[in-house]
Amino acid sequence: MRLFKYAAGCAAAAVLTLAFGSASAFAETFALVTINQQALFFNQINDGAKAAAKAVGADLVIFNANNVPSAQNDAIENYITQKVDGIILVAIDVNGVKPAVTAAKKAGIPVIAIDAQIPDGDNIAFVGVDNTKAGGDIGKFYADYVKSKMSGSAKIGVVGALNSFIQNQRLDGFKKAVADSGEKVTFLDTVDGQNVQDVALSAAENLMTANPDMTTLYATGEPALLGAVSAVTSQGRTGDVKVFGWDLTKQAIEGIDQGWVTAVIQQDPAGEGKAAVEALDKVKKGGTIDKIINVPVTIVTKDNVDKFRDMFK
Numbered sequence: 001m002r003l004f005k006y007a008a009g010c011a012a013a014a015v016l017t018l019a020f021g022s023a024s025a026f027a028e029t030f031a032l033v034t035i036n037q038q039a040l041f042f043n044q045i046n047d048g049a050k051a052a053a054k055a056v057g058a059d060l061v062i063f064n065a066n067n068v069p070s071a072q073n074d075a076i077e078n079y080i081t082q083k084v085d086g087i088i089l090v091a092i093d094v095n096g097v098k099p100a101v102t103a104a105k106k107a108g109i110p111v112i113a114i115d116a117q118i119p120d121g122d123n124i125a126f127v128g129v130d131n132t133k134a135g136g137d138i139g140k141f142y143a144d145y146v147k148s149k150m151s152g153s154a155k156i157g158v159v160g161a162l163n164s165f166i167q168n169q170r171l172d173g174f175k176k177a178v179a180d181s182g183e184k185v186t187f188l189d190t191v192d193g194q195n196v197q198d199v200a201l202s203a204a205e206n207l208m209t210a211n212p213d214m215t216t217l218y219a220t221g222e223p224a225l226l227g228a229v230s231a232v233t234s235q236g237r238t239g240d241v242k243v244f245g246w247d248l249t250k251q252a253i254e255g256i257d258q259g260w261v262t263a264v265i266q267q268d269p270a271g272e273g274k275a276a277v278e279a280l281d282k283v284k285k286g287g288t289i290d291k292i293i294n295v296p297v298t299i300v301t302k303d304n305v306d307k308f309r310d311m312f313k
Contacts (some may be wrong), residue, residue, distance in 0.1 A: 028058040028085040030280055032273075033075050033089050038065045038197065040248050041222045041269045045090065045114065048273030056281040058085075067195060069093035069163075076100035080107045086280035088273075089123070091116045096164040098122070110283050114276045115269075116166045124283065127276045127293045129267055131166045134297050135173025135220075138265050141299055142174070142218070142244050143181030145262060150242075152183050156216040157207045158190040159200055159224040159245075167195070170246060170265075174218060175210040188214055193224040200227025208235055219245030225264065229255055248300055250312040256305050264300045266308060271295050 034042050045310040046062055053060035069092040079087055080103055087104055089095045094116050102229040104111050111125045112253075146154045156178075161167045171190070178185050193200025193205045200219075204227045208214060217232065219225035225245035229252055232241050233287050238260040244253070246265045255261030272295050279289045300308060 028284055030060050030086045030277060031057050031079045031084045032062045032088045033072050034094055035065055036067050039222045044269035046274040048270030049277045051091045052274040052277035069096050072097055073100045079107060080104055087111045088114055088276045089301055090114050094118050105292055111275045114272050114281055125279055125289055125291055125293060127272050128295060129297050131169040132173040134265055135170035136177040138244060138263060138299060139174035139177025139210055139241045141263050143178050143183045146185060154216045155186045155214050156218055157188045157211055157214045158218050159193050159204045159228045160190055160220045161195040161224060162192040164195055170220045192228050195223050197223040197226045200224045201230050204231035216242045222247035225252055248308055251304055253312055256302055266298045266300045268295050
């Protein structure tokens, strides 16, 4: 098994050709088209997929889109030309990538969407979580916290990634659950971290500066949460801002230990990568798979954080 890291852009076709020229002539070749390799979450997907590919005797190649949606389309088109045996897609623009997914289907190449669902897409399955529901779960947890710990009143800012369909789902589910709770919660600004840690940090700092009366903060993904945690720390607000979000990091665990990071949705990205490769392998061997392969999530708090410490040492 080999892991190839590619830059998005015009060199993609040449690099892809090189990759397949070196792959085994007999093993199945699966391609994983991911969003970036900055976030730990996506690297954990890669790790799970690599381990599963090794276990089933498949070659795995990985394309890093560097947060550029069009690069994912180009990569899929090149993989179609290269006649890979299957494609795993962590989509940025779930609607914009649909024509490429359809082209893969027409070429007889199964596509499994992972993490982000493709609405009415031609992928054979989706592996991941119900982001709207999980957003609702942490939204309910948040509302219960506001009721029990904050006298039923809070002001909240949001660090999101407005180009991410799934992170918008997480925000929608969260907002609905909070609204349904009846607690007195005022939503302040939503800033765009663009799924990039440095951008999310600047956005979170601007959000806090513009809203000095903010008492809580919700981050919809790993880069957003990293940015939020750094901003709260750098501005000395750990005593008066409670943080909620998605995807654990070492910094988030430190915040949980200190009591100001309150709850974080933790997915199983390695499990998602593993499940996607295993599903493709099963299909290629004539088996059938479920259309939706759910991977459970956990709301991590001070009560259960010890179970996750070893992942971030």
